[in-house]
Amino acid sequence: MAIFSRFVPDSLSSGPVRSRLRDRLTEAGGLGLWSLALCFAIALWSYDPRDPSANTSSAQPPANLLGRPGAYIADFMLQNFGIVDVLAIFCLLAWGWRLIRHHGLTSALLRFIALVCGLPVIAADIAAVPLLLPALHAPLWPTQAGPGGAVGLSVAHMSIQAATVFVGRGGPLVVWLLGLVLGGLLLLLALALSLSEWRGIGRGIRVLLRQPMVLAIWLRRVTGDRAQARDMPNTVPYPDMSQRVRPTASPASGVRHDTAEASPFQTPLADTGSRVMQADPDVSTGQPSMPGTGIMPVTDPKTAVAAVPKSMPAPVKKPETVVRPAALGSRKADGGKPAQVSLQTSWMHPPGMDEEITQPLLTGGSTPASDRLPWHEETEGQEAAPIIPSLPDDLPAAAKEPARPNLLSRFFSGTNRAAEEPATGGPDYAPATPVAPTEDAYTPPPQPEWQFPPLSLLKPPPSAEATKPTEELLHANATQLVTVLSEYGVQGEIVAYHAGPVVTLYELQPAPGIRAARVIGLADDVARSLSVLSVRIATVPGRNVIGIEVPNTRRETVYFSELLMDPQWAHSRARLNLALGKDIAGESVYSDLAAMPHLLIAGTTGSGKSVGVNSMILSLLYRLSPEQCRLILIDPKILELSIYEGIPHLMTPVVTEPAKAVAALKWAVREMDRRYRAMAHLQVRNIASYNERVAEARARGEIVTRRVQTGYDPETGKPTFEEQQLALDSLPYLVIVVDEMADLMIVAGKEIEALLQRLAQKARAAGIHLILATQRPSVDVITGTIKANFPTRISFQVISKFDSRTILGEQGAEQLLGRGDMLFMQAGGRITRVHGPFVDDNEVEAVVAFLRTQGEPIYDDDVISPQEEDSSGKPFAAPAGGGEEDGLFAQAVEVVAREGKASTSFIQRHLSIGYNRAAKIIEQMEKEGLVSEANHVGRREVLMRRPTEDE
Ligand SMILES: Nc1ncnc2c1ncn2[C@@H]1O[C@H](COP(=O)(O)OP(=O)(O)OP(=O)(O)O)[C@@H](O)[C@H]1O
Missing domain, CATH: 3.30.980.40 (Threonyl-tRNA Synthetase; Chain A, domain 2)
Structure with a gap:
């Protein structure tokens, strides 16, 4: 290599000497690369996430075979590049191989650059696999970022987001394939192997692949010989097994006792000490201990003590105690848990939060029943947790601490840190939720054709950093x-x-x-x-x-994706669950809008209100399909919510004009009344029961009818009735979001107030919910009437104590830190400080782009069209509703004119339409003078001329 010739002094520049020296130096360089590869391999192999590193502060001595430097290196490599580090090791080996064989390393710099560029590409491809196919995740991978590492995950997220926005739904797959090709090419370039070397590798792989077959043939031959030997008595005597002592467990008693039973194929052991115990089944579970992991399942103190080297002091015998590891995500405060951190930690079960819950809206396909309980009920699940006898307190620390398994054994043996935790004598609750998030849990099956946005569209939380104060x-x-x-x-x-x-x-x-x-x-x-x-x-x-x-001096950002990855989110039964953020203890906070039932938000400009509203809307979009929830977005500020334009959940395009906003609220009141009537007909009291009843009726093929009075019999004077068929359509939840209420109050203060009051009082049962936000929490915007009807409120940072009092009834919001810091007041007045999640516009755009690919919104023109009384002045105006309604009206006129009869039920029957539409049409005819008013018996006269036969 030319590089090494530089180090050769001139005195040694004579031909053969110089050439020999250069050869030796080249070989040394190759060996150096191999040594480096070996060091990396050892460091990675013995990686333990609990070792001290840049991400973990620990007072324990590192378990890494290369000590503290090894722990730091392995942590850096695995956290950032994941499994791709193995490719870097292969590259070092390949380079070393070429140097040792004097094949040279041409364009070394180019190869190095190819490696540096190729690693993130391949890492991103690996990280993208579980994002694209959630079933292929690696829950036992020891680092949070997964097998692609943090670099891979970030690149994968960015690429998927960009591909979804620019290309559409197939974009991520195309980008993934491109990445695979690019990564492969860069790796080939980096490896610098010649064709003959590749052929050699191919031959080597073929030989290796043949080995299992060779081994199997050899084993068959050996076992065949043994069987022959057994068939021939007295040829080779086995040791006398009756003399061999093999401790086993009585499953019933759990007590160890000696037995003479032994398999004739068991390898004879020199002694029956600790080695025998390690090879034995676990006395409590009957499961074998975990070979290779170094973890000995501790079953009872005696067993544990026996496993301790004899040099350790014998422990004092103590009565056996039993601890139960708490269910993951449990928040139950028990004796073992440190004092709760929140000022409002007593908020565990807000009043009304679980009323009317019939079934979870969201459950993972394979989630066990106990896991599907809402988080505040998970104590039952805890009871069912396996009972693990604890170690005696006075056992030496070394005996209590399980041996640290290496990276691969941990990954493949099915044990992970969470599973090891109870044995370390740590607190008897599961502090966080180390379960690897699966996107399966976020795709419930009620609408098979509807796909919920994947979590990959959101920014992942960065790997854990030690930001808390010392x-x-x-x-x-x-x-x-x-x-x-x-x-x-x-x-x-x-x-x-x-x-x-x-x-x-x-x-x-x-x-x-x-x-x-x-x-x-x-x-x-x-x-x-x-x-x-x-x-x-x-x-x-x-x-x-x-x-x-x-x-704190350094503030942590709460990422929206973190909240959706939390098992509490997946297990919650709340129907309109909103991911609000984290409380001051760092626990995720969610709240059900259906239980609130309306939310008032205030905060000064720049306090994080819009980001908060975005995270609430995204919470709904991540859980509910358009058939389950429709949105009306009112955004007088024009720019904030227009980003959602075109998603299928919208009832109407984003409303930006105050006059249309007023019309939309009026429509919501009418819709509420209509829903109340529909619920009354089915004799149910709320939307959940209504939808259940409708689903049942549909499943049974039932026809639900109602009896309506159509008029009076002219002869008898008695009322006449007829049975009308009810449409069995389930009702979606309707969430109305108003981003700046002050603008509406300026235009139509009193009217808005009255509408909001009506909605706030009654809309909950009808599944209509309001989220109102304002920059100006002054008394002219948040009036007494509004306050009285919106018991659930959120205050982001406000300017003064007075504003804080206006919105929350007490001071404190003026002392918030801005950027999503909020006080959440639930109905009942309890206040919790919550740090809202950060969602940036790119994330919202990616989710919106994803939803848009699934269909167009079906807008209802009625929502923002002026009410009937407003249009009543127009001469002969057809009922609002566009072309289809006009056509219906014309048909109805024709039928009425031909038959000479006019009644709502008559029109209903002839045009096969619902009661409401028929009633509207008949009213319209009356307004246009085509039919008379209903007389005292409810009959109407047809005032228009009947068409003659010729006509
Ligand atoms: N949860 C959060 N975490 C970190 N930063 C945040 C968070 N929420 C908001 N921010 C930061 O604060 C800035 C202002 O947020 P936002 O636009 O939501 O304020 P706003 O109250 O809606 O203001 P305005 O009423 O003027 O629109 C954002 O650009 C963002 O940088």
Whole structure:
């Protein structure tokens, strides 16, 4: 290699010496590359996510075979590139091979660049597989980013998003195939192998592939020989098995005892010590221990103790205790769980949240029944969790800690960290939700033809970073807080502190006689003393402490995708579940709009209101098909919600004119009344029961009719009735989102107020829900009437205490940090601080593009057309509804004129239309003077001329 000749001194420049030296240096270079590849391989093989690294802070000595540097290197490689690191190792081996064989490494720089460019491409292709085919995910992969690593995942997400937006639904697959070709070519270029070397590799692979067959033939021959030997007595005597002691377990008693049973094929063992115990089945489960993982299933203290090397001190025998690992995602606060962090952690089950829940809207296909319970009911599932006897407390730490399995054994043996956790003697609750998210859980089957947007359209959360304040800082802040408060005459002590993603909560226990209001009033002074932007101080409901929320120096962003990956989201039975964000403890917060039943949002400009509204709309789009939920988006600001234009969920194009918005609200009131009537006919009390009843009737082929009075018999004077068939269409939920309410209030304050009041009071049962947002939480916008009818409210950061009081009834929202930081007040007044998720426009665009590919919206022109009374002035105006309605009206006129009869039921029968439309048509005829008013017996005269035979 030319590179090495530079290092050769001139004195050694004589031909043969120089050439030999160059050869040796080249070989050394090749060996160096091989050594590097070996180091990488060892570091990766013995990777353990618990080792100290740039992502994990741990006081434990690293388990990596290459120590701390190995742990750091392996973590960096796996976190960023995943399994693709193996290709880099192959490249190093190939380069080394060429150098050692003196084949040279031409264009070394080009090969290196090809490798550097090829790795992210291949990593992205690997990361994209589970995004495109959720069934092919790798839940046991030890890093959060998955087998493609963080780099691969980011590139995959960006490419899929771009491909969906620019190409459409098939785009991601095309990009994936292109990536595969490009990655393959770059890898070929990087490997730098000649054709003959590739042939050699091919031959090697063929030989390797033949090995299993060769082995099988050899084994058959050997076992055949043994069988022959067994058939021939006294040829080769087996050791006397009756002398061999093999401990086994009695499944019933769980007690170990010795037995003389042994398989004649069992390998004779030199002693029956710990090796025998490792090879034995687990006494409690009957399952074998996990060979290769190094994890010994601990069954009872005696077994565990026996497994401990003899040099360790013998433990004191203790009665066996039993711990149950909590169900994943459980929030039940129990003795083992540290104090809850939220000021409002008592919010576990908001009133009315689960009323009327009949079946989950969203369940994963293979989710066990217990998993489908809503999160606040998961305690039952917990009961069913397997019982694992705990280790005695005084067992040496080394015996308690399970051996750390290496990367591949962990991946293939079906064990993961979550499964190992209970054995480490950690807290007996599952702290987070380490279950790898599966997109299966997000695609419920009610509308098989409808595809829910994949999670890959959203930005993934970055890999975990240590952003929380250190223990020392928290302690120092707590001490400083006590000092600052005592300077203002408030005595007390900080009894606990909890760091969350955005703020840290310090719990102050005030001295007797200190009023909470006095401490709350010191918020600004405390913020100044701690040199932070703002501090929120509030009482903790149900506890004798005052919560002081201090912003963290580094703030974590909550990603929308995180909230949808949380199993709570998939398991929730809420029908209109909204992903609101994370509470100050970092727990995901969701709330059911159906239970709220309407939501009022306020916040100053730039506080994160629009992003919040977007995340709410996306929550609905990720769970409900257009047949389950329709939207009316009212956006007087024009730009905020127009991004959703054209999605099939829309009832009408995004409404931007205040006059049309008023019409839409009026339509919503009419629709509410219509739904009430439909529910009354089926004798049900809410939309969920109505849809169930309709589904049942449809399934049974039932015809549901109602009896309506059509008039009076002219002879007897008695009322006449007829049976009318009811249309069995299920009703979708209807969510009306108003992005800036103040604009509407300016145009038609009183009218809007009255409409909102009517909707707010009655619309819940009819499945109509409102989300109203405003920048101006002043009393002229959020009037007393609106406040009284919207008990569920969210306040993002506001400018003043007064605004905070207007929206929440108490101060505190002015001390929020902006950018999605909010106070969520549920019906009943309990307030929770929530950090809203961040959704950027690209994500929304990608989801919208995906939904648009599935169909056009079916708009209802009635929604924004003026009401009947408005159009009544027009002479001979046909009923609103466009061409089809006009045609119907003309047909009806013709039938009435021909038959000389005019009644709603008559038109219904002849035109096969519903009662409402027929009634509208007959009213229209009356207005146009074609038929008379109904007389005292409900009959109408036909005023138009009958067509003659000739006509
Ligand atoms: N949850 C969040 N996390 C991080 N940043 C956020 C979050 N929400 C909003 N932001 C940031 O705050 C900026 C303003 O947000 P947004 O546009 O939603 O405010 P707004 O209250 O709707 O303002 P306006 O009323 O003027 O439209 C965004 O551009 C974004 O950068």
